[in-house]
Amino acid sequence: xxxxxxxxxxxxxxxxxxxxxxxxxxxxxxxxxxxxxxxxxxxxxxxxxxxxxxxxxxxxxxxxxxxxxxxxxxxxxxxxxxxxxxxxxxxxxxxxxxxxxxxxxxxxxxxxxxxxxxxxxxxxxxxxxxxxxxxxxxxxxxxxxxxxxxxxxxxxxxxxxxxxxxxxxxxxxxxxxxxxxxxxxxxxxxxx
Amino acid sequence: xxxxxxxxxxxxxxxxxxxxxxxxxxxxxxxxxxxxxxxxxxxxxxxxxxxxxxxxxxxxxxxxxxxxxxxxxxxxxxxxxxxxxxxxxxxxxxxxxxxxxxxxxxxxxxxxxxxxxxxxxxxxxxxxxxxxxxxxxxxxxxxxxxxxxxxxxxxxxxxxxxxxxxxxxxxxxxxxxxxxxxxxxxxxxxxx
Amino acid sequence: xxxxxxxxxxxxxxxxxxxxxxxxxxxxxxxxxxxxxxxxxxxxxxxxxxxxxxxxxxxxxxxxxxxxxxxxxxxxxxxxxxxxxxxxxxxxxxxxxxxxxxxxxxxxxxxxxxxxxxxxxxxxxxxxxxxxxxxxxxxxxxxxxxxxxxxxxxxxxxxxxxxxxxxxxxxxxxxxxxxxxxxxxxxxxxxx
Amino acid sequence: xxxxxxxxxxxxxxxxxxxxxxxxxxxxxxxxxxxxxxxxxxxxxxxxxxxxxxxxxxxxxxxxxxxxxxxxxxxxxxxxxxxxxxxxxxxxxxxxxxxxxxxxxxxxxxxxxxxxxxxxxxxxxxxxxxxxxxxxxxxxxxxxxxxxxxxxxxxxxxxxxxxxxxxxxxxxxxxxxxxxxxxxxxxxxxxx
Numbered sequence: 001x002x003x004x005x006x007x008x009x010x011x012x013x014x015x016x017x018x019x020x021x022x023x024x025x026x027x028x029x030x031x032x033x034x035x036x037x038x039x040x041x042x043x044x045x046x047x048x049x050x051x052x053x054x055x056x057x058x059x060x061x062x063x064x065x066x067x068x069x070x071x072x073x074x075x076x077x078x079x080x081x082x083x084x085x086x087x088x089x090x091x092x093x094x095x096x097x098x099x100x101x102x103x104x105x106x107x108x109x110x111x112x113x114x115x116x117x118x119x120x121x122x123x124x125x126x127x128x129x130x131x132x133x134x135x136x137x138x139x140x141x142x143x144x145x146x147x148x149x150x151x152x153x154x155x156x157x158x159x160x161x162x163x164x165x166x167x168x169x170x171x172x173x174x175x176x177x178x179x180x181x182x183x184x185x186x187x188x189x190x191x192x
Numbered sequence: 193x194x195x196x197x198x199x200x201x202x203x204x205x206x207x208x209x210x211x212x213x214x215x216x217x218x219x220x221x222x223x224x225x226x227x228x229x230x231x232x233x234x235x236x237x238x239x240x241x242x243x244x245x246x247x248x249x250x251x252x253x254x255x256x257x258x259x260x261x262x263x264x265x266x267x268x269x270x271x272x273x274x275x276x277x278x279x280x281x282x283x284x285x286x287x288x289x290x291x292x293x294x295x296x297x298x299x300x301x302x303x304x305x306x307x308x309x310x311x312x313x314x315x316x317x318x319x320x321x322x323x324x325x326x327x328x329x330x331x332x333x334x335x336x337x338x339x340x341x342x343x344x345x346x347x348x349x350x351x352x353x354x355x356x357x358x359x360x361x362x363x364x365x366x367x368x369x370x371x372x373x374x375x376x377x378x379x380x381x382x383x384x
Numbered sequence: 385x386x387x388x389x390x391x392x393x394x395x396x397x398x399x400x401x402x403x404x405x406x407x408x409x410x411x412x413x414x415x416x417x418x419x420x421x422x423x424x425x426x427x428x429x430x431x432x433x434x435x436x437x438x439x440x441x442x443x444x445x446x447x448x449x450x451x452x453x454x455x456x457x458x459x460x461x462x463x464x465x466x467x468x469x470x471x472x473x474x475x476x477x478x479x480x481x482x483x484x485x486x487x488x489x490x491x492x493x494x495x496x497x498x499x500x501x502x503x504x505x506x507x508x509x510x511x512x513x514x515x516x517x518x519x520x521x522x523x524x525x526x527x528x529x530x531x532x533x534x535x536x537x538x539x540x541x542x543x544x545x546x547x548x549x550x551x552x553x554x555x556x557x558x559x560x561x562x563x564x565x566x567x568x569x570x571x572x573x574x575x576x
Numbered sequence: 577x578x579x580x581x582x583x584x585x586x587x588x589x590x591x592x593x594x595x596x597x598x599x600x601x602x603x604x605x606x607x608x609x610x611x612x613x614x615x616x617x618x619x620x621x622x623x624x625x626x627x628x629x630x631x632x633x634x635x636x637x638x639x640x641x642x643x644x645x646x647x648x649x650x651x652x653x654x655x656x657x658x659x660x661x662x663x664x665x666x667x668x669x670x671x672x673x674x675x676x677x678x679x680x681x682x683x684x685x686x687x688x689x690x691x692x693x694x695x696x697x698x699x700x701x702x703x704x705x706x707x708x709x710x711x712x713x714x715x716x717x718x719x720x721x722x723x724x725x726x727x728x729x730x731x732x733x734x735x736x737x738x739x740x741x742x743x744x745x746x747x748x749x750x751x752x753x754x755x756x757x758x759x760x761x762x763x764x765x766x767x768x
Contacts, residue, residue, distance in 0.1 A: 002417055002420055002560075003417070004417040006413040006556075008559055009413075009416065009549075009553065010408055012551065014408070016404060020404075021401065027393065032388055033386055033387070033388040040386075051446065051576055052447075055440075055443045056443075058439050059436045059543070062436055066538075149564065149565040150559065151555050152551065153450075153558065154569070156551050164400060164544060165393075167396065167536065167540050168392070171392045171396045171534065171535050174534060175392055175534065176386075180533065181533040181537040181538060192435055
């Protein structure tokens with residue numbers, strides 16, 4: 001049996017609280033407006049991310065489904081062909097994940113769909129090819145910082161920040177649509 | 193470097209040919225009629241299977257999407273609540289896979305949706321609770337047979353037979369709907 | 385084009401900051417000690433959750449793999465039979481998700497493996513059958529609260545809190561093992 | 577209620593029987609030898625495919641796990657970094673699926689792992705970059721043939737043929753390793 005002071009857990013939580021405070025102050029609301037407008041004006045929404053950003057993407061896709069949007073996850077079984085009137089939301093901290101960039105380029109070049117990026121890097125390949133970009137700070141995988149690397153290694157800060165941001169976005173969408181929790185429950189899977 | 197006679201591969205293939213010949217002779221067309229009627233009269237179709245039968249389920253679900261049906265895989269991200277007018281297709285060789293039975297029971301008891309089973313065992317728990325049953329021979333996991341166990345262990349024969357049967361069903365559905373390959377391509381994912 | 389004040393996003397973030405402050409104050413470090421001891425003394429670790437808790441489970445599983453643990457996600461392709469010396473970590477806010485309870489019961493009754501629960505509800509069916517329980521506050525799906533329901537509907541608070549907690553746990557495990565970010569990178573998938 | 581003659585189902589099955597007979601006569605056993613040698617001499621095996629070929633890939637990966645191989649599916653949660661001594665098996669009928677080619681190129685260029693292709697097209701981009709190629713006939717997605725297109729549209733014939741071939745390969749591997757069904761059961765997931 002180990003003896004745990006829990007010091008690192010507390011440090012991690014404090015660090016994240018600071019991070020969220022920064023997010024509140026630095027979030028570019030005009031970017032969020034553009035993202036919401038794209039979501040609400042598209043016929044179908046396709047979402048993708050690789051690795052842990054992929055799980056963030058799926059968690060957001062599930063909520064969009066609960067909200068009544070027609071939404072698909074790239075790579076899942078029933079995902080159809082993306083069309084011109086559809087939106088692809090791509091999540092990548094570095095904005096340089098090759099599979100995500102390849103898919104985003106295909107969506108633009110093959111059918112001309114709109115692409116929205118959620119990324120830490122506004123100068124990345126992904127951001128440059130996207131129609132809408134929401135930038136979220138978060139140590140991205142390619143940065144170095146001794147202390148934060150040990151506390152929140154690799155893409156951890158971006159992944160947490162993007163899931164938190166997207167859940168905050170859900171609150172906005174829920175309110176805009178005049179829905180409440182009961183409406184979400186009405187669509188929430190019971191076979192699981 | 194091994195030296196391979198390939199004898200077992202050839203034996204496996206011959207065995208499967210015999211199996212398909214039996215399937216042709218023994219398939220109960222009235223069961224298939226019922227399944228097609230259920231598929232065509234339901235609002236949404238939910239599909240599930242565990243393990244390798246789950247991959248068969250997904251391969252069929254993808255084709256139903258290509259054919260224009262509203263179809264979901266149980267457990268995937270954008271799968272909504274099943275409703276009364278929906279159909280659940282459950283695939284289980286033994287008909288005793290607990291997770292599959294639990295989901296089928298929930299679909300019946302919580303919302304009263306229709307359940308169709310694809311199974312080797314017409315007396316199984318799954319078959320007994322289902323509204324429509326299509327039985328497909330195939331050594332199921334609980335049977336014993338020295339030779340076949342070494343050639344096609346566990347549920348192999350059922351899994352192959354069910355994927356083949358469902359692809360044959362797709363040919364019927366394609367013809368009934370008056371569609372052709374181009375229509376399927378029009379829905380086939382390009383982001384993958 | 386909408387005009388967005390972003391008020392709800394800011395409210396959501398403030399709410400989460402408060403929630404994290406509470407988490408820091410109320411986290412039972414002895415429960416965390418038990419969880420870490422179980423993780424470090426098990427041969428293989430199996431992880432599961434349903435819905436959005438399932439994505440949290442996968443995000444944690446991926447980091448455990450990066451840290452060098454032998455870890456599997458229940459329901460994924462290469463997941464083998466669980467054995468007596470293995471640990472199942474089950475994530476469920478309500479602790480009453482039937483598929484999660486069924487799997488946890490199977491793990492205990494069929495092979496006698498250890499079960500650890502991450503839940504909001506220490507009196508739930510899941511918590512009661514588990515050997516180790518870490519409780520994390522978070523409005524669980526069955527509670528009602530007008531305001532929080534609109535800001536963070538359904539399991540949102542639990543899902544965020546559990547992902548955050550598990551990433552904080554990763555910081556502890558990283559430190560205990562004397563590893564750094566480079567070690568994680570050495571295991572991080574490059575094919576994605 | 578429809579009236580079904582089942583004619584197309586029978587035609588589909590006869591067609592597949594012919595296809596399997598051809599497979600028996602035309603399979604290049606030396607290619608299969610090379611594939612088996614690669615499987616048995618690699619430290620870890622990574623498997624991938626897109627769309628329905630992806631489900632075939634997963635069904636084979638699951639059996640390799642049952643046989644005791646260290647195997648991973650590209651894109652699943654616990655899949656680590658591929659290394660020089662590992663093998664990537666890529667499944668693509670056309671051999672031109674861009675995501676599959678990109679991953680295969682990465683495996684070769686970034687770490688120098690061995691790549692084996694299962695494809696209908698021995699002149700494809702995938703085949704040309706692979707160290708080992710097993711060719712399986714099967715109308716591939718880009719071919720045209722009025723009748724077969726209606727019976728077995730898109731990649732159907734390749735997908736079925738490759739799953740059947742890989743299950744035949746499992747029979748060879750089972751025999752070579754001197755294992756039987758009980759050994760597979762010992763590794764077969766019970767939590768599902």
